[in-house]
Amino acid sequence: MREFTLPSLGADMDSGKLIEWLVKPGDVVHKGQVVAVVDTSKAAIDVEIWFDGIVGALLTEPGERIDVGTVMATILAPGEEMPAGPEEPVEEPVGEPVGEPTGEPSGAGGVRLRVSPAARRRAAELGLDLTGVLGTGPGGAITLADVDAAGAARAAPEPGTAAPTASEVERLEAASPAERPALMRQAIAAAMSRSKREIPHYYLAETIPLARAVAWLTERNAARPITERVLMAVVQLKAVARALAEVPGLNGFFLDGTFRPAPVAHVGVAIALKQAGLVAPALHDVAAKDLDTLMRELTDLVARARSWTLRSSELSDATITVTNLGEEGVETVFGIITPPQVAVVGFGRLAVRPFVVDGAVAAVPTVTASLAADHRVTDGHTGALFLAALHDWLQRPDEL
Amino acid sequence: MTDPVPDAALGVRLLTDMLRVRRMEEKCAELYGATKIRGFLHLYIGEEACAAGVLPTLTEADNVVATYREHGHALLRGIPLRAIMAEMFGKASGCARGRGGSMHLFDASRRFYGGTAIVGSGLPLAVGLALADRTLRRPAVTACFFGDGAMAEGAFHESANLAALWQLPVLFVCENNLYAMGTALARHQSQTELTAKAASYNMPVWSADGMDVLAVHAAASEAVASVRDEGGPAFLELRTYRFRAHSMFDPDLYREPAEVETWKQRDPIPGLAARLRAAGALDDARLAALDAAADAEVADAVAFAEASDWEPVADLLTDVVTPASGAGTGGAR
Amino acid sequence: MDDTELRDAVVAELRRIAPEVDADDLDDRRPLRRQVDLDSLDWLRFLLGLHDRLGVEIPEADYPQLSTLGEVVGYLRARL
């Protein structure tokens, strides 16, 4: 389905008033055909459509004044069915468009999902809503395997990665606390199996000195009340986002056999759900937010993750995932990518270790940052550039 | 003025046959109008002497292959009128269980192989039947009826060639009624002497007046004897005429009414009746009795057809292939 | 607020972060984060909760003094 929006019919035109529609739902329209007449305050102007299709719904009434860019009608591709349900997005308002408009994650706004018949039947058997499920089949169709994965994951995402779909979270939320661990486990199993099956991972790691960052953060926190203190994890998240801005090849989705870079980094944060597995909801546009905002949002995110009140957009928007197992004393994380993301960044334990500084061994707080990335999209060189950028940013915490 | 009748008993028998066919078909035309009979209905009225003259020259062991204008051949080959009429009604009691209709009458027990409605298609079939008889050393003749129209088909030429080449016992009977549907002989044949075409394949040929059943009988007897004795095929042309249109769909615009009237003067039934009267072999009472018997046979058949059941739709797919076929000699390999 | 009530308040705040915690199973003398599986964010949220509930400011530099449940209660007691 495509949208027919009010075009700008002159450099000074910001809005227009619809005088009349020249087509009705069900009409076949062709590129170049005049479909509406709009009053631009200068004149009544014929508005052409620029692609072929079948008129779905007319969303603007004659007499209505609308801004340029307003969706006036939906245009269906030949053979595409009219949306069955209401056009209104249900549930939570989605802050940002879900992924790229590739038809997947599918289901937004009543668009007919591209689902294989077998997958459709399996979904019905499982009582699964496929909205938001990523399709891996021909043309991005949701396949049997995708449904099985989603069905298993109807509760959960991934260790260090997998973003569960909105419907999966709903399932989990609906499930009793006693049921959640098993459901979550299934979900993680399915998503991680798929990742390991489909994604050729490569792994890089680098030990990064954090003397400067630790000192800077300690000093910063000491001056602030507990409500305004920032964790090193937030510093790391921000550094990841800044590094991604320099090395964008690791930030985005691999869909339909091609990498689609994301314009900004929505960083998925792996959050352990105690006995019930883990989720990796997104902090949106991390690079654009200051550390205090990020700290607030992270605190909120963790609280809501633990109380099963995440928003669906938070679960499908992450363009990369960061997992931090340093708390548990882990040295290095070898992450598994959450499809369709193409990378996962891991942080190990922050500890004072012997480290060579200016030709001499010194006791320095360090962390091992690791990267697991999709070799279909990038090569080790890109990954190395990213870790180098991450290293640099962590030496300049004040600029984060 | 009439020709004498050499064999009065045969004459009466052939007259009776022609009457039975005539009465049957007149009823068919009526029932067609009453929508009891549907589809194509090709009437033989006027041509009865052909079937009536040829069929008595055959034995039960011989084969008959006919055309879609075959009601008379079917009846005179011995298929009960009840079964024929029921078939035209489309009833389960028909001689093809309602699967054939007017154009496709069959009777395996009487070696009556149809009833085929692709002009010329019966000719290769007849050659094959004769080939089987020859191979199995059965002394049978296969009589294959067809019209002048079929002589323009490749099937005639291929079949005549094969039958003569392989010396097969086929009697090719061309009922030349002067029209291939609506196209007159001179407009569809470069050589209107049809016997010349057949003769070119090196087979003996006969030509007889198809409006004179006794002449037909005499010529057919000779031709059949030739096939039986010599082993190879023979060709018999019967010059005849149909009084009615090609089929019930035919407005008959291509013939002058006067031409039809002229031929009706040569109607084989009253013609033979007059000769039999002249020979003292038939009187009014006998003729009326024959007529009444024919009418009664028809009435009985119509009542039978009316009372018969339809084939259950559940049996639609029966007899497409033999049940339980495909078993072969083992499993899928 | 006596020590028991204070301990109850601390445990209640802990349970808000980690609902699976059974107060009776907690050993007041063992390190809390070993017993309850709290990460640094959980820990911060726990301290934030105590701050909100009890109005006690806890400088980051004091975190090492707050290893066990007993230490937390004692620390708070001293500042209430």
Added chain:
Amino acid sequence: MRMSYREAVRAALHEALVADPRVFLMGEDVGRYGGSYAVSKGFYDEFGPERIRDAPLSELGFVGAGVGAALGGLRPVVEVMTVNFSLLALDQIVNMAAVYRHMSGGQFSVPVVIRMATGAGRQLGAQHSHSLENWYAHVPGLRVVAPATVADARGMLPAALAEPDPVVIFEHVGLYNVEEEVGDWACDLTHAAVRRPGSDVSIVTYGGSLPKALAAAATLASGGIDAEVLDLRVLRPLDREAIAASVRRTHRVVVVDEGWKTGSLAGEVVAGLAEECLYDLDAAPRRVCSAEVPIPYAKHLEDAALPSVDGIVAAVREVCGA
């Protein structure tokens, strides 16, 4: 024992001629010439002109004679040089042999066996290379089979001669020189056969395309796709259960058919699956057929017009989303 497809057909014919005096072979140059594909070489001397009957160039006539001879009690094996020539006899096969049983209300069966060469690959051009099996497979009353293995070449003829109804056997010209080990060749004319079991996708094919499908499956296996290859064997009546069963296992299907796609058997297979197995399909089915062009003479063009191993591999990868 190891034998070629040609030798298998020949052995089957020889056995039938020896075993049953009603059996005879008829066709153009089957006798003195030895058969255009040398299948009946030497038979004329062994069985004589009545059993090995050279026919004039009269496809309509001699195929019709075969139909009549079958009605008359013989067991004719009629050889038509290629499927293209069989069009001259279409009337006798479609209008006569196929309908006689039904049109006569079950009185007449026509136990004729009609063999014809089919298919391209020998640079024989546009009048000797087509695959019109689907024309015959369309017709109720016929049984249409396509031996794709040497064992089936050996077994299908005796099975066909055991049939009470007309059987049309299509022998792909590209198979005559194929040699295989043949054990028990006894077979039915009912079931399709899984030639290679697999779990990821079903490649449904028949006749001359079977070796291509198997080669494609081998290539795919090295790429991690486990393809099942189903040989239809019998094109009418189709073994729809076997097709459905395979697709229910694999959820994906590619049909390989040397006929043209439009109105093809491949289309029939896919349509049947759409009716019976829609909710088992995990991807839209694909058909690999001949290009919609009369088969050209030049080798590179002929190759380009026909289903290829690479084309099958690509189609399978597509439906597998790989």
